[in-house]
Structures are given as structure tokens and as C-alpha cells.
Amino acid sequence: MIDWTLSGKDRIAQNVRNLINTYCYEVAYHRTMGLPGSLIDRPSNIQLEEARVKVRQMIAIYEPRAKVKDVSCRLNKTGEAVVEVILA
Numbered sequence: 001m002i003d004w005t006l007s008g009k010d011r012i013a014q015n016v017r018n019l020i021n022t023y024c025y026e027v028a029y030h031r032t033m034g035l036p037g038s039l040i041d042r043p044s045n046i047q048l049e050e051a052r053v054k055v056r057q058m059i060a061i062y063e064p065r066a067k068v069k070d071v072s073c074r075l076n077k078t079g080e081a082v083v084e085v086i087l088a
Helices: 008-020 045-062
Strands: 068-075 081-087
Touching: 008 045, 008 081, 045 068, 045 081
Parallel strands: none
Antiparallel strands: 068 081
């Protein structure tokens, strides 16, 4: 859910959260914006590393105000991909 009243760092953090929760082909006029769909079903370590790079690229392009400290992609106990972004 988007909170239109946010501003400053809170707005930037919300935009980053929206980016990492978007998959390719979900956004009508930005089909290449988003994470690859291969992350949905038991991704490999190589796919997780590619996703980490893709997240950094997306943030640089679509939310350049965000200062990224670290991006991590891992599998949780059920085998689902978890993407975490730490902002400075």
C-alpha cells in the first residue's frame, strides 16, 4: 500500500520497498523494471546473485535519491527468495 503523505527518507524507503516487490512484466509501460520471475520458484545461488545486482541497478535508475549501503538476497526456510536492502 502506498502512503502518499510520506516525504523525505520515508518516501525513498517506501519507493525502494515497492521496487524490490515488483517483478518483470508487472508494470505496463516499464516491462523490464522489476526482479526476474525465476526468483519465485526455488532460485539458485546464481539467480540470487543476479537479483542482488538487478536490485542495485533498479534503485540507481528508478530511485537515485536512495543511498544503498547493502543488498542481500537469500533463501528462507521454505526456499523462497528474500531480498533485503539497507539504506544509508
